[in-house]
Amino acid sequence: MDYNNENSFASQLRPPSQIPTPGKLFEMSAAATNARSTMLPPPNNDRKRKTLAERAGEPSRPTPAPPSSRPVNPHVRATSLAGVARETSFSSSVSSRPSSVASTRNTSGSSYSSSIGPGSRPPTSHSYRPQSAMSYQRFQRPVSSLNRPATSLEAHEEEPGTARNLGKRKVIAWDTDSRLEEVENMCSQFKEKMDGATTESKSLREMMGIYKIRITELEAIRTQLTSSNAALQLELDGTKARLAASSNELDDAKRYQNIRLDDMQRQHRRELEDARHDAESDQRRLIREHTERLTELQRTLESALEDQRNRHQKEIQALSLEGTTTQQEKEKEIEKQLRAYQALEDDLRNCKSDVVKEQDLNNELRAKVSRLTNNIADLETSVQRLEGHIHFLESDNKSQSHAFADLEARMQNALRSAAEANDKLRTEETLRRKLHNQVQELKGNIRVFCRVRPSLEGDAVDTARITYPDDETDSKEVEVMGPEEKSSLGNNTTKKYPFAFDRVFGPRSKNQDVFEEISQLVQSALDGYNVCIFCYGQTGSGKTYTMSASDGMIPLAVNQIYDTAKSLEEKGWKYKMEGSFIEVYNEVLNDLLGKADEFDKKKHEIKHDLQKGKTIITDITTVDLDSSGKVDSILQRASSNRSVASTKANERSSRSHSVFILKLIGENSLTGEKSEGTLNLVDLAGSERLAHSGATGERLKETQSINKSLSCLGDVIAALGQGKEGGHIPYRNSKLTYLLQNSLGGNSKTLMFVMISPLQAHLSETLTSLKFATKVHNTHIGTAKKQTKA
Numbered sequence: 001m002d003y004n005n006e007n008s009f010a011s012q013l014r015p016p017s018q019i020p021t022p023g024k025l026f027e028m029s030a031a032a033t034n035a036r037s038t039m040l041p042p043p044n045n046d047r048k049r050k051t052l053a054e055r056a057g058e059p060s061r062p063t064p065a066p067p068s069s070r071p072v073n074p075h076v077r078a079t080s081l082a083g084v085a086r087e088t089s090f091s092s093s094v095s096s097r098p099s100s101v102a103s104t105r106n107t108s109g110s111s112y113s114s115s116i117g118p119g120s121r122p123p124t125s126h127s128y129r130p131q132s133a134m135s136y137q138r139f140q141r142p143v144s145s146l147n148r149p150a151t152s153l154e155a156h157e158e159e160p161g162t163a164r165n166l167g168k169r170k171v172i173a174w175d176t177d178s179r180l181e182e183v184e185n186m187c188s189q190f191k192e193k194m195d196g197a198t199t200e201s202k203s204l205r206e207m208m209g210i211y212k213i214r215i216t217e218l219e220a221i222r223t224q225l226t227s228s229n230a231a232l233q234l235e236l237d238g239t240k241a242r243l244a245a246s247s248n249e250l251d252d253a254k255r256y257q258n259i260r261l262d263d264m265q266r267q268h269r270r271e272l273e274d275a276r277h278d279a280e281s282d283q284r285r286l287i288r289e290h291t292e293r294l295t296e297l298q299r300t301l302e303s304a305l306e307d308q309r310n311r312h313q314k315e316i317q318a319l320s321l322e323g324t325t326t327q328q329e330k331e332k333e334i335e336k337q338l339r340a341y342q343a344l345e346d347d348l349r350n351c352k353s354d355v356v357k358e359q360d361l362n363n364e365l366r367a368k369v370s371r372l373t374n375n376i377a378d379l380e381t382s383v384q385r386l387e388g389h390i391h392f393l394e395s396d397n398k399s400q401s402h403a404f405a406d407l408e409a410r411m412q413n414a415l416r417s418a419a420e421a422n423d424k425l426r427t428e429e430t431l432r433r434k435l436h437n438q439v440q441e442l443k444g445n446i447r448v449f450c451r452v453r454p455s456l457e458g459d460a461v462d463t464a465r466i467t468y469p470d471d472e473t474d475s476k477e478v479e480v481m482g483p484e485e486k487s488s489l490g491n492n493t494t495k496k497y498p499f500a501f502d503r504v505f506g507p508r509s510k511n512q513d514v515f516e517e518i519s520q521l522v523q524s525a526l527d528g529y530n531v532c533i534f535c536y537g538q539t540g541s542g543k544t545y546t547m548s549a550s551d552g553m554i555p556l557a558v559n560q561i562y563d564t565a566k567s568l569e570e571k572g573w574k575y576k577m578e579g580s581f582i583e584v585y586n587e588v589l590n591d592l593l594g595k596a597d598e599f600d601k602k603k604h605e606i607k608h609d610l611q612k613g614k615t616i617i618t619d620i621t622t623v624d625l626d627s628s629g630k631v632d633s634i635l636q637r638a639s640s641n642r643s644v645a646s647t648k649a650n651e652r653s654s655r656s657h658s659v660f661i662l663k664l665i666g667e668n669s670l671t672g673e674k675s676e677g678t679l680n681l682v683d684l685a686g687s688e689r690l691a692h693s694g695a696t697g698e699r700l701k702e703t704q705s706i707n708k709s710l711s712c713l714g715d716v717i718a719a720l721g722q723g724k725e726g727g728h729i730p731y732r733n734s735k736l737t738y739l740l741q742n743s744l745g746g747n748s749k750t751l752m753f754v755m756i757s758p759l760q761a762h763l764s765e766t767l768t769s770l771k772f773a774t775k776v777h778n779t780h781i782g783t784a785k786k787q788t789k790a
């Protein structure tokens with residue numbers, strides 16, 4: 001809860017309920033108060049009234065001044081005038097006869113009417129009523145009542161008594177007629193008064209009704225106000241309670257905050273203490289380390305200084321030694337120079353003697369010059385002889401130039417014949433390709449090799465009896481001893497099953513030996529043919545080992561292609577190699593170089609260009625094989641993808657076909673030739689028969705799909721073997737045969753490996769595989785066509 005948020009608290013309070021408008025309240029208090037305070041006390045009927053006769057005998061008393069003669073507040077006057085509007089006769093009688101009853105009555109009536117009733121009274125009448133007509137009358141009553149004849153009401157009550165009084169007066173009357181007239185006048189006046197009193201009474205009753213209604217209304221308002229007051233009180237109590245609860249909560253929150261603040265402060269202090277402690281220990285450690293380092297540095301510096309000092313001392317010693325040596329040498333040199341000087345002096349002496357000798361010699365030389373002049377003539381003769389010899393040598397150089405030109409011509413001839421030889425070589429390469437293809441055709445466009453794997457360490461000891469009759473010569477035959485059968489005579493017999501293929505590899509054969517046999521087919525792919533090599537056999541018979549081992553057909557084929565492509569470069573050929581790896585599992589294509597989690601989900605379509613003999617698979621990863629090392633990474637990626645996609649119970653590689661597709665696009669820049677070949681290396685799923693596998697559920701579905709695709713492969717080969725021009729080949733019956741459509745049949749070269757397990761337990765599957773391979777071997781497929789690029 002947010003105790004600081006006053007708004008939230010304020011919002012919880014209820015808005016005050018409707019309070020009656022101050023106008024009404026004012027109206028009630030003023031009107032009600034005034035109505036009650038100004039209401040006339042009931043007429044005192046108990047007061048003993050005097051009869052007319054009694055009053056007639058009384059001496060007349062001075063009448064009080066009429067209200068009009070006194071200074072009256074203008075509002076009071078207005079009120080009286082309002083009364084006049086209703087009872088004009090009374091007003092007039094008051095003014096004309098101050099002593100009459102009517103005047104008094106009229107005044108009180110008008111005062112009364114003016115003091116009550118919001119409708120008939122001017123609103124300001126209360127505020128200007130220090131002495132209302134009523135109060136004036138009340139104040140005057142004891143005096144006026146003495147000579148007042150009677151109020152209209154009293155007159156009414158006293159009416160029966162009037163006749164009696166009159167009768168009494170008749171007795172005492174001294175002027176009967178005038179008295180009678182007076183009485184009649186009085187009677188008529190009483191009658192008038194009666195009428196007026198009746199009207200007044202009626203209006204008073206009406207007023208009473210109005211006041212009753214008004215009182216009821218005011219009572220209702222009071223009730224309403226009381227109830228709203230009670231509601232407000234309740235609300236106020238509720239709000240007070242909420243306020244108290246909120247303030248309690250606020251106090252709690254404050255307390256909690258304070259506790260938390262204290263905790264945090266304590267923790268902060270602790271952390272600060274720890275940090276300070278850590279910092280101090282760090283500081284101490286750093287100072288220690290620093291001191292140690294300083295000491296060490298000092299030690300190092302001191303030792304370096306010592307070394308340097310020693311070195312300098314040594315140098316100084318060496319220099320002083322050198323100085324001493326130099327000084328000695330210099331001294332020696334000076335001595336030597338002194339000796340040389342002495343020698344020079346000796347020489348000078350000798351020279352002087354020599355000059356003498358020279359002069360003698362000069363004379364001798366002059367004699368010689370004359371002799372030499374004679375000799376010059378002899379030499380000129382010799383020069384002439386030498387010039388003749390130079391002429392002779394110059395003529396020999398020309399003959400050498402001729403010989404050089406001759407050599408150059410011979411070299412040009414050699415280059416020409418080399419170019420011719422290269423041309424011839426290229427022509428021969430084309431011829432070789434043709435002849436190579438012819439040899440392959442002669443060997444048959446579908447060939448079958450059989451390979452029997454050796455017994456492995458974990459294998460059962462019981463091996464089948466498999467022999468190789470022509471092992472030493474052609475290596476084309478294999479004989480398998482069938483299972484023991486009882487003859488009709490009850491003897492145990494075993495049947496021998498001989499098979500012959502294009503080549504049989506025994507258990508001792510190596511992958512390299514196998515590859516030598518197929519390398520010519522790989523060469524055909526380089527030459528622009530579609531080649532398909534697939535391994536057929538039961539699970540564990542050695543298909544993957546033959547195809548994808550590190551020295552298997554795939555790596556060896558790629559290596560050979562690299563080597564050959566390189567050697568063909570000097571003949572003008574340049575090759576581009578693209579590799580992709582496909583899996584066919586349960587009739588669904590998967591990209592083994594793609595993502596394992598997209599297996600069986602991503603759709604790949606097979607599209608054929610039958611005219612160009614090209615196959616395209618949509619959304620497949622194609623790797624540029626620009627170095628031979630790449631093939632290893634491709635095989636590893638495919639293998640890891642397969643193991644990710646497989647489960648323990650389902651060894652995916654055994655239950656699916658894998659196809660390594662190598663596209664080889666070549667172009668000869670010298671001859672303009674182009675070729676596009678495809679090498680398909682197929683590792684088929686295990687071929688064990690459904691009945692033998694004992695599979696159920698998902699495994700049964702897999703086995704059915706494998707059997708279907710393998711039997712479709714057999715059907716396609718059989719249909720091709722029939723060799724009917726335009727005959728239907730059921731490629732579309734399975735994904736595998738549809739994928740290999742351009743690599744199976746007339747436009748391609750096909751090689752099938754039938755892989756055999758040496759175990760007796762697998763004998764039945766071995767015989768089935770060998771029989772299937774024999775059927776394929778007996779099939780002759782039409783001539784292969786080279787794929788040339790447009």
Ligand SMILES: Nc1ncnc2c1ncn2[C@@H]1O[C@H](COP(=O)(O)OP(=O)(O)OP(=O)(O)O)[C@@H](O)[C@H]1O
Binds near residue numbers: 537540545653
């Ligand atoms: N010629 C051989 N020399 C030595 N070992 C071999 C040979 N052929 C197969 N093997 C071994 O035999 C075992 C089974 O071979 P491989 O996995 O190649 O069989 P497979 O037919 O591909 O089986 P699957 O159908 O399950 O893929 C492997 O351990 C493999 O190393």
